[in-house]
Amino acid sequence: MGWLTSFLVAVAFLAAGVIFSPESFGSLSTGEYSAKLLIFMKLSHLLSFATAWGAALWATFIGGIIMFKNLPRHQFGNLQSKMFPAYFTLVGSCCAISLSAFGYLHPWKSSSSTEKYQLGFLLSAFAFNLTNLLVFTPMTIDMMKQRHKVERENNIGDEVGWSKNREKAKTIPKLAAMNKKFGMIHGLSSLANIFSFGSLAMHSWYLAGKLDL
Numbered sequence: 760m761g762w763l764t765s766f767l768v769a770v771a772f773l774a775a776g777v778i779f780s781p782e783s784f785g786s787l788s789t790g791e792y793s794a795k796l797l798i799f800m801k802l803s804h805l806l807s808f809a810t811a812w813g814a815a816l817w818a819t820f821i822g823g824i825i826m827f828k829n830l831p832r833h834q835f836g837n838l839q840s841k842m843f844p845a846y847f848t849l850v851g852s853c854c855a856i857s858l859s860a861f862g863y864l865h866p867w868k869s870s871s872s873t874e875k876y877q878l879g880f881l882l883s884a885f886a887f888n889l890t891n892l893l894v895f896t897p898m899t900i901d902m903m904k905q906r907h908k909v910e911r912e913n914n915i916g917d918e919v920g921w922s923k924n925r926e927k928a929k930t931i932p933k934l935a936a937m938n939k940k941f942g943m944i945h946g947l948s949s950l951a952n953i954f955s956f957g958s959l960a961m962h963s964w965y966l967a968g969k970l971d972l
Contacts, residue, residue, distance in 0.1 A: 797864070804860035811853035811884070812963060815956045818846050832924070833907055833916040840900045847896060850955070851888035857881055877965050880958040887955035895948035902944055906937040 826835050858881040865874040910916040913931065915923040928935040 800860045800863050804857050804864065807853040807857040807860065808881075808959070808962065808966070811850045811857065812959050814846065814850050814853075815952070815959060818842075819952060819956055829919065831917045831919060832921070833910070836903050836907065840903060843896050843900075844892060847888045847892035851885055851892055854881060854885035854888060854955075854959075858885055873965070877962055880961045880965075884955045884958040884962075887951045887958070891948055891951050891955075895944060895951060898944045899941070899948055902937065902941045906934070906941055909934050909937060 823839070826838065830838065858878065861881060862878060865878070867875065867878070870878070907916060909931070910924065910927075913927050913934070915927055924934070924938065928938050
């Protein structure tokens with residue numbers, strides 16, 4: 760995860776530079792080069808945002824729910840522990856690229872209040888995903904592995920759903936405590952993910968208002 764963290768931090772600094780000093784990246788240039796660069800920036804913003812929005816929609820409301828309802832719980836957890844770092848890296852990277860491109864197209868100093876709000880929404884989406892990637896996901900995976908160990912000792916975890924875990928937790932205080940801690944950490948992670956999705960939703964509303972069909 761080290762190189763991914765370094766990459767995301769580098770992209771974040773690049774985004775900040777583009778937003779607050781776009782002239783350093785050629786946003787004041789004119790001519791054919793400038794026109795092609797503007798098209799490239801618009802395409803980068805649109806494709807990155809669409810990828811982030813689609814991935815967040817699928818992972819939050821469709822894919823995860825289907826897997827939870829159909830996979831044995833430990834298998835589901837192990838799969839999610841591999842998918843979530845990739846998911847947050849993808850969405851976070853796309854948010855950073857989209858933020859950089861939007862900041863280039865709408866420099867902070869000359870942008871309207873609406874455009875500044877949109878920069879804030881994109882920045883929030885990036886920050887929530889970065890927090891999930893670096894803080895909540897490692898904590899959730901570590902807690903999950905500890906709980907899986909206790910569950911295997913009590914012959915549970917191969918079932919679909921939570922029923923056996925809840926029954927055993929009534930007689931195993933250690934498992935009950937783990938459930939509580941896992942629920943708290945996972946809840947914070949889910950909340951950050953929902954806030955990120957909400958920020959992207961607000962930007963999608965802005966983009967829809969720009970369409971002339």
